[in-house]
Amino acid sequence: MKRFSTLLSPTRKARTPLDSDYPLLSLVDSCKSMAHIKQAQAHLIITGLILHSFPASKLIIKLFALPIPSSLSYAHQLFDQIPSPNLFLYNTLIKAYEPTAHSSHNSLLLFRSMLRNSSPCPNRYTFVFVFHSCNYGLGISEGEQVRVQAVKRGLDTNVFVANVLIRMYANQGFVDDARKVFDWSLERDLFSWNSMIGGYVRAADLGQARELFDEMPERDVVSWSTIIAGYVQVGFFMEAMELFCKMQLAGIVPNEFTLASVLAACASLVALDQGRWIHVYIEKARINMNERLLASLIDMYAKCGDIDLAFRVFCDENNPKRTVWPWNAMISGLAMHGRSKEAINLFERMKIVNVAPDRITFVALLNACSHGRLVDEGRLYFKLMRSIHGIEPGLEHYGCMGDLLGRAGLLKEAEEMITSMPMAPDTVIWGALLGACRIHGDMEMGRRVGKFIRDSEPNHVGCHVLLANMYSESRRFNDAKDLRDRIEIAGVKKTPGCSSIELGGTFHQFLVGDRSHPQTKLIYSFLDEMAIKLKIAGYVPETREVMLDLDEEEKETALLRHSERLAIAFGLINTAPGTLIRIVKNLRVCGDCHQVTKFISKVYSREIIVRDRMRFHHFKDGLCSCKDYW
Structure with missing residues (x-):
């Protein structure tokens, strides 16, 4: 085929398509490969129809549909040979360059070409597409230049243009500028409100986000999901759970993004009952189980202490595991539970199924080596992450x-x-x-x-x-x-030591030496009785953990008031014999509390799971899963 410049010379004139040309145009519609496209293009060149915007646009649009990297550049070459491309063609090509950051500058070049030629005149869709490119591939300075052109044409107040402006400013971190556009907008829709709330959430300004959320005339699943994710992001997990309950009362059906955030809140609160309910809801409502939601579900079970159930969810053949997120969640979960060898085996299996590890994978893997005292393995993986996987530590x-x-x-x-x-x-x-x-x-x-x-x-x-x-x-x-x-x-x-336990959907928190709980008298009485039983069983307090110059009796009394002991005593009092007890502590478990919990698990025939700042400890029959290495 000759070059475009030869075949599309100035001497050739565009002609209006006739009824007889329709079979040729339908040939364009049937193209399924680049070879077909070039054949159809040759026919359009021979007949002169290539110079008419309608057949040319059909050919260009067909090029965009091909999953070939070179098709976009080929379409641009074809576009450049059209004497007077119309607005539809300009907008189509500008939009095609949006998704890729490395080629978004082409959207801006095309936009400038429109302005230089003075025809066609850009419309609201043009500005929406160009602002998208500024948002995802260019920068705020280019966006400001484009905004000047929108103001000149009176399109900056159009709801679609204003919405993408809000999103552009918010995504780039200019939340105050986004709010000015929002406040100046003559018309707002749900997208306007959601984009502005999303901007505040991204900036971790939950006060402004919640204020705007409460003012919304109507809310959809995006509104609720955004504000819930915001509360989870800043660590307000109880507030996130409360909002989720309000969302359900409002009749809004949660989607996979909402549930991923709520599962993250459950994981942080160790709210296993709520997490299980969400798992059942996902299955009954047939929510799309994408890989991010699956990772959140695995992470929730792991952080709530049920690592076996987390592994069963991971191994379910119906759950997708093509990307790295579920693998990272499972490897991390095994690591924090001290199942280091299993974490390493899973990493090796991950390589076999051709799932590429990322930076988070190696954090989880090295943590597994750390908790399992696997020094040689840790050294090896630290070396391989750069030499084999190309990840710089x-x-x-x-x-x-x-x-x-x-x-x-x-x-x-x-x-x-x-x-x-x-x-x-x-x-x-x-x-x-x-x-x-x-x-x-x-x-x-x-x-x-x-x-x-x-x-x-x-x-x-x-x-x-x-x-x-x-x-x-x-x-x-x-x-x-x-x-x-x-x-x-x-x-x-x-930071004071604080331990919490969930019972009947209610969280009970205890500080060191806490006497604010309604059952305080019963708890301390139980602790005194427990101390006698444990000493008979052979427990000797590790008074070196008390960092004060006190006598031995005072040190023993100080140890008795540690927050995890109060939480465990509360759990023993308020649950049936044989019930598993789950405790969460914000700090590392001290040596004496670790020792005493082993004795409690044996004397009271209870399995006790304690999640501290470092890892999980599974106490059963006087032993701990960490093997006293934590």
């Missing part, structure tokens, strides 16, 4: 390796790795090493690491308290007191 991966080496007692190697990182280590990484120094009794390195943290982030109270605890364990009570005094003078407060 980030701060989170170095943090996992520091934790892995520190837990295993390889403190010097951990410190060397941290100091040689290609990026500056944060206090989380140094804090993990400080915790390892405490576990393995390396006071010298602990002082050095603690000083570094104190100098770099003076208000990081957790690490300072950890260092003070190390002083206390070494019976250096004066040094511990001096450090605690400095913390108090600085006005920063340590």
Whole structure:
């Protein structure tokens, strides 16, 4: 075939399609490959119909339908040879360039071409498509230039144009500018309200988002899903659950996005009963089980302590596992439950079925190695993530390796790795090493690491308290007191230990030494009785966990008031014999509470699952799933 420039020379004139040309036009409709397209194009060139906008547009649209990367550039070449492309052709090609960030600049070039030629004149659809390109592939400065042209033509107040402007500003982080467009809009629809609420949610401004949500004249599933996701995003899980209940009362049917957010709230609250109800709802309502929803369901069961059910959901052949999300959720769940070998086996199986791992996969995998004391395996996977999978280790991966080496007692190697990182280590990484120094009794390195943290982030109270605890364990009570005094003078407060238990759909929270619960007298009486039974069974309090200069009896009393013991006592009092008890604690379980919970599981014949800040502990028959390594 000759080049376009030869066949479409200025001497050729476009002609109006005749009835006799309809078979040729239907030939265009039947094209299913690039070869067919070129044959049809040749016929249109020979007949001169290629210069008419209607047949040319049919050919270009057919090109867009082909799943071939080169079809878009070929369509653009064809477009450039049309003497006077109409508005429909311009808009079609501009829209075709929208989805890809690397080619969105072509939308802007086409738009500028329209302005230079003064014909055709852009309409509201043109501006909608160009603003989309500015949103997803270009930037705010290009969007501002295009907006000037919309204002000149009086189209900036059109509801469709205003909506995409709101979305553009909100997505780029200019929420105040988005709100100005929203406030100036003469007409608003659901999309306007949802886009503005979504902008506030993305900026984590839940106050403004909720205020706007409450003002909405009507709400749809997107409105509810957006505000629920916002509350989950900032950690207001109870509020998210309450909104979900209100959504159902309003008669709005949740979709897979709503349910994924609610499952995340259930996971954080360890609300297993609500999570199970949502699982049943998904099946009965035949909600589309996409991979993100499946990952949320697996994550919920894992974080609520039922790792076996999480694995059954994952293994269900009816559930899709073509992408990395469900695999990450399952590997992460196995890691936090200390089932490290199973997590590694699942990763190897993932490679066999050709699901490519990502950065999150390796965080979960390295965590599994850390919880299972699999040092050699951790070193190997850390090396392979770059050499085989092309993933450059980030701060989170170095943090996992520091934790892995520190837990295993390889403190010097951990410190060397941290100091040689290609990026500056944060206090989380140094804090993990400080915790390892405490576990393995390396006071010298602990002082050095603690000083570094104190100098770099003076208000990081957790690490300072950890260092003070190390002083206390070494019976250096004066040094511990001096450090605690400095913390108090600085006005920063340590996060108090808090444990919660769900019973009958209601959450009961206990702080250390808590006496605010309605059953306080019964709980403390039960604890006194429990202490006697446990001592008879051989339990000896680890009073070194009390970081104060007290006598042994006072230390034992202090240990008795730890929040997880209050929660466990409440659970034992209010559930039938043999019932499994699930506890969530916001901090790491101390050594004595870990020891006493093993005895409780044996003396009271109960299985107790405790989720602390680090991992899950499954206590049964006097043993823990962590094998005392956490």
